[in-house]
Amino acid sequence: MKRVGKMLMTLSLSALMVSVAACGNSNNKEAATGDASQSPSQTAVQSPSASPDQKNEVVTVSTVRKSDPYLKFDEGEDFDHNSVYDAYEKDAGVKITNKWVADDSQFKEKVKMAIATNDLPDFMPVSATQLKQLVEADMIMDLTDLYDKNATQNTKDFMVRDGGLQMKSATYDGKLMAIPMTGNPFNYQFLWVRTDWLKKLNLPEPKTMQDVMNIAEAFATKDPGGTGKSYGMAFNKSLYEGSAIGTWNGAESFTGFLNGFGAYTKLWYDDGSGQLVKGDVQPQMKVALKALQDMFKKGLIDPEFAVKDDQKEGELIFNNKIGLVYGPQWMPAYLAAGAVKDNKVVQEWGVFPIPSVDGTPGKSQMGLGTDDYYVVSKKAKNPEGVIKLLNNWIVVDNNQTEENKVYEFGKDRVEKSSNYWLLNPLTVYNQTNNNGEILPKAIENKDESLLQTKDQKGRYARAMKALGGDNSVWWELLISGPKGASSLVPDLQKNERFMRDKFYGAPTPAMVEKEAILNTKRDEIFVKIIMNQVSIDEFDKFVAEWKKLGGDQMTKEVNEWYAQNK
Structure with missing residues (x-):
């Protein structure tokens, strides 16, 4: 199960279905990336989902729902009457009703209106900014005692696997005011390279940023794909996210490149003096932008990247015009559109930290x-019903049985690419996994006994199909196999090759008022610098303007928060 609302929207529908499969049966931010902290507790979540008295009587809770174009109902069903709602009533003792259902284009506005008019359902999803508004307006319930009483120990353990930061982000003045829609924060960026081209041009594997730029230049100028016109590296107009999949976790993103220079866009991090600074305006960002500008001037970057989404830019990759791209762990599912033709692997890709x-x-x-x-x-x-839904979901999403497949596939319990799991009204996802320790070894040794979780079993099964010659699932080997992205993660995790955002509080007053404007200015000037439309020195002017127009005030407010939440 995964959040299709944040899926790889830029592929064709058929390719999208491949990506859906690649994401396994969990949160897209977790299962698609496939690896995280190697916690010793990464065994299957334990049943039962409910406390002994949970099913004594059925309670009713209302919510609001967002429809999805990829959700296909079973015959005779709809959002109000379906097998998932029936299963929650049977298994958790909670009857779910919908106050309203809206499509994606209307959902956010309807949530805003519900907040403005204090016409809330019993529970609903909101953003961090809306959570803060609701707390300040005293419109939502303090869940501290309710959660403590009704959440199972299994749920309480599950919700703090990241060390407790996500739960802490939902806490105001010591009170738990919401349930975070948990996900895996450990989504590494990787460098994906056409290794057949490296061999053809006798180039070394990339170890430094200079290596990366040398490879990009060789790929662009020597045209190993034989197309007559090649580029060095793929980027697209989404800049840092690369796709609709979520923060810093997309295909063709600038993020991995910037991170190689120690530049961290959007991130608040400790500068070593105990103060938080914004990565967008640090000196390392200027160095990274200058490197990108130099690449653009040499013709190593598609000159139309700023108007292309990752589908359009991806066509250059699929058609042998680009062989170097940054992206997350699920990238092979994306690359498969060009790498596999008629069940034959026609492009060889390798993955590197x-x-x-x-x-x-x-x-x-x-x-x-x-x-x-x-x-x-x-x-x-009946607010306790919300916690019962939470308990139940954590069990069924992490311990698949033949009976509870209904929550994922519907009453026939058969996978049919219908995204039926979207009917679950409250979803939280594993914040960690140990795929990198388990899967490469299990696949290499063909040892199914090593597998611990539903996700691992699904990935292992696909890898075995690929090893058996079914290249329609070729991508799973490059995600989970001995030379896949997952195999790199344990070492990255052990050596803390990540930079976490130190600010996890609600948006500060200056952020609410100024951040959107400042981000727009940032994106405009960064693109102009990269495309050599302005001098790199425009970065210094942007920094001065950023500070003056609200950046300094944001920094002050963030550090006041940090002083209380270190």
């Missing part, structure tokens, strides 16, 4: 791992 300027593995930037929260209205008559 992001290089840095000094030759050590770079540090990938990491966010909090959650963007949204579930809040409970102060008017809710």
